[in-house]
Amino acid sequence: MENQLLKGEDYSTVFEPLVYLANYVRDITGHEDQGHFMKFAMDAFHKAFSKANTKGRRLLDVGTGPSIHSVISASKHFDEIYLSDLSTRNLKALAEWKNGTLQHSFHTFFQYVVEKEGEGEDATSREEEMRNKVKDILFVDLLSDTWSELSSKQPYDAVVTSLCLEAVAPSTEIYKSIAGKIVALLKPGGVLVVTGVLGQSFYIVGDHEYYCLSIKEQDIKSVWTGCGLDIELWEWNPNNDRRPGKRSDYEGIFLMMARKK
Numbered sequence: 001m002e003n004q005l006l007k008g009e010d011y012s013t014v015f016e017p018l019v020y021l022a023n024y025v026r027d028i029t030g031h032e033d034q035g036h037f038m039k040f041a042m043d044a045f046h047k048a049f050s051k052a053n054t055k056g057r058r059l060l061d062v063g064t065g066p067s068i069h070s071v072i073s074a075s076k077h078f079d080e081i082y083l084s085d086l087s088t089r090n091l092k093a094l095a096e097w098k099n100g101t102l103q104h105s106f107h108t109f110f111q112y113v114v115e116k117e118g119e120g121e122d123a124t125s126r127e128e129e130m131r132n133k134v135k136d137i138l139f140v141d142l143l144s145d146t147w148s149e150l151s152s153k154q155p156y157d158a159v160v161t162s163l164c165l166e167a168v169a170p171s172t173e174i175y176k177s178i179a180g181k182i183v184a185l186l187k188p189g190g191v192l193v194v195t196g197v198l199g200q201s202f203y204i205v206g207d208h209e210y211y212c213l214s215i216k217e218q219d220i221k222s223v224w225t226g227c228g229l230d231i232e233l234w235e236w237n238p239n240n241d242r243r244p245g246k247r248s249d250y251e252g253i254f255l256m257m258a259r260k261k
């Protein structure tokens with residue numbers, strides 16, 4: 001494994017979407033090194049969107065990567081969904097999911113969500129409906145000054161971002177400036193749902209180690225409240241099996257739902 005942690009453009013040249021999906025988004029149980037990470041995330045997304053009690057036109061997912069699990073719960077509340085990423089490989093994987101040719105199945109995630117919602121919806125129909133709601137797959141470099149593709153569709157009624165900002169921001173200060181720009185895309189009263197890891201300095205995909213900003217709960221909360229959001233939900237799942245040799249060194253995963261004033 002290389003000494004330097006991969007980031008940025010490495011997601012277009014080295015990162016393997018199908019390996020990431022097989023490692024972390026294989027099914028609702030996730031990877032054995034990640035404990036109940038995925039189940040926690042899917043339960044928390046469901047809780048956040050039930051609690052937010054919001055309906056709207058446009059939903060944006062920031063840094064979707066190759067995985068659409070982060071918008072399944074949200075998808076029933078919005079008419080148009082926009083996915084986004086920096087990586088050409090991930091953008092291609094998302095386009096393949098939309099046209100039904102991606103060599104990876106999210107079926108267990110759809111199944112889990114429709115069962116939790118308890119309205120008798122069929123998982124395959126829900127996936128089809130979500131495909132139709134995805135109106136565009138947008139390029140964004142969160143470290144650049146302008147996010148022209150994302151801003152061309154603003155304002156959004158809700159923004160979701162999963163495991164992305166800490167993989168991007170080189171410092172808490174830059175995390176804060178990215179957060180400010182995300183909040184600017186939201187309508188007043190709009191909802192932000194962020195899920196991420198605390199205290200993680202790297203994570204492994206295949207044979208490669210990727211960068212992560214090790215950040216604390218207090219920093220996350222003060223960044224988002226400082227950007228004009230009221231936090232309405234904070235869910236936390238500690239990693240009780242943190243030891244060397246694992247695929248990452250995360251202390252735990254959080255999900256935060258907050259509303260723009």
Ligand SMILES: C[S@@+](CC[C@H](N)C(=O)[O-])C[C@H]1O[C@@H](n2cnc3c(N)ncnc32)[C@H](O)[C@@H]1O
Pocket residue numbers: 007008011062063064065066067070085086087090140141142143161162163164167168
């Ligand atoms: C850990 S993955 C998270 C993917 C997905 N949201 C999930 O929950 O599994 C981090 C994502 O951040 C994206 N990324 C890295 N640098 C970026 C940047 N400067 N701007 C936008 N996205 C970036 C990567 O391409 C990758 O898809």
